[in-house]
Amino acid sequence: MDKSHTSVARTPDAGVVVQRRSKSRSYRQSYRSCLGAASKLGLTPRLTARRLNTSRKALKSQNIRVSPEHLALLMKTEWQLSYVTPLHRFSHTQLKNYASQLSAFIAAEKQQGLAMEVGGLQKRFKVSFSVVQGLSETDDDAETIFIQIHSKPLFARQDDPQKSVWSGLLTCINGNPEYLKSLPKDFTCLPLFGSRGAESFSSLVKSWLQRTFDCCFGPLEINQTSLQWLAALWTNCHTESNIQSLKMLWSVPVEPPLQINYTINPYDAWELWSSVRKDSSEEDGGSEEVGCIEIEEVTMFIQGLKSHFYRHFRLDLSAGALNQVSTALGSAKSNGRIKISSSRYVITTLTLLTECALLKMPI
Numbered sequence: 001m002d003k004s005h006t007s008v009a010r011t012p013d014a015g016v017v018v019q020r021r022s023k024s025r026s027y028r029q030s031y032r033s034c035l036g037a038a039s040k041l042g043l044t045p046r047l048t049a050r051r052l053n054t055s056r057k058a059l060k061s062q063n064i065r066v067s068p069e070h071l072a073l074l075m076k077t078e079w080q081l082s083y084v085t086p087l088h089r090f091s092h093t094q095l096k097n098y099a100s101q102l103s104a105f106i107a108a109e110k111q112q113g114l115a116m117e118v119g120g121l122q123k124r125f126k127v128s129f130s131v132v133q134g135l136s137e138t139d140d141d142a143e144t145i146f147i148q149i150h151s152k153p154l155f156a157r158q159d160d161p162q163k164s165v166w167s168g169l170l171t172c173i174n175g176n177p178e179y180l181k182s183l184p185k186d187f188t189c190l191p192l193f194g195s196r197g198a199e200s201f202s203s204l205v206k207s208w209l210q211r212t213f214d215c216c217f218g219p220l221e222i223n224q225t226s227l228q229w230l231a232a233l234w235t236n237c238h239t240e241s242n243i244q245s246l247k248m249l250w251s252v253p254v255e256p257p258l259q260i261n262y263t264i265n266p267y268d269a270w271e272l273w274s275s276v277r278k279d280s281s282e283e284d285g286g287s288e289e290v291g292c293i294e295i296e297e298v299t300m301f302i303q304g305l306k307s308h309f310y311r312h313f314r315l316d317l318s319a320g321a322l323n324q325v326s327t328a329l330g331s332a333k334s335n336g337r338i339k340i341s342s343s344r345y346v347i348t349t350l351t352l353l354t355e356c357a358l359l360k361m362p363i
């Protein structure tokens with residue numbers, strides 16, 4: 001018998017502080033020693049002790065001023081997320097130099113164990129760095145950076161074009177202004193790192209970035225609170241952009257393990273969300289800030305979905321964990337994989353992910 005069961009359901013119709021050393025190359029070592037100490041003592045560094053904002057602006061449809069080329073790279077593909085600590089002496093004016101250095105680094109690493117010249121491999125791998133204009137929202141946000149690796153197959157003909165084999169994204173959208181302004185001027189904060197492509201290339205790029213800019217990477221999971229926020233924010237867009245359906249994947253700790261695919265009709269989801277928003281406004285006497293969503297509304301929305309499921313299937317989802325949320329606007333998984341399918345809602349989504357990355361950093 002298969003140890004894992006899948007159930008598909010649809011709704012009916014009706015503490016520790018790390019001090020930054022801006023003029024020292026011991027930043028990463030200090031970070032690692034503090035992280036190790038915090039882990040052994042069961043302590044949580046001060047920055048990660050903070051929680052996600054309890055209030056945020058609703059997603060708004062907007063035409064972002066990003067080139068079609070960059071927009072095509074950003075949209076409709078799944079990114080694996082990581083957080084990255086501030087980059088030391090990174091300069092947006094040195095991108096061509098960085099591309100050459102990373103290309104040589106990849107060639108040198110790939111050359112190990114191969115009987116050929118490094119120069120020959122460099123011709124196979126071409127790296128490009130580019131600034132993504134139009135994504136930054138505030139003066140404190142550093143401009144987003146795209147990194148691409150192009151390559152030819154090992155036995156490709158000379159006239160065969162190179163193809164993109166890996167893409168990376170470094171971004172900061174609406175980063176915490178207090179934290180950003182506290183950084184020394186020779187540090188650049190691009191805390192959200194996304195990658196797609198072979199993991200071997202991701203490891204090489206991270207290794208080069210760490211050596212060059214004295215930074216550290218870590219996995220960025222999307223916790224249940226963030227997934228619930230995305231479910232609410234995307235549902236709130238239904239009248240402007242049909243979400244088609246709200247799909248949620250829950251895991252329940254029973255034996256054998258149980259996974260539940262909970263698919264909610266978009267009109268049912270919108271009706272429930274509207275009632276939550278209306279009730280909240282009435283309780284506040286109509287003083288609710290326009291376009292602002294509160295965590296209490298998100299909690300009520302998710303609880304309403306759980307109650308609906310329990311009424312029909314007598315299974316309490318509160319005993320399980322939310323692992324994935326998806327609509328026509330995008331999808332997000334607890335293991336840190338995100339796909340944004342609509343460019344008109346990219347800013348607020350990246351704002352939430354930037355906040356998650358900043359909170360995850362142990363400094």
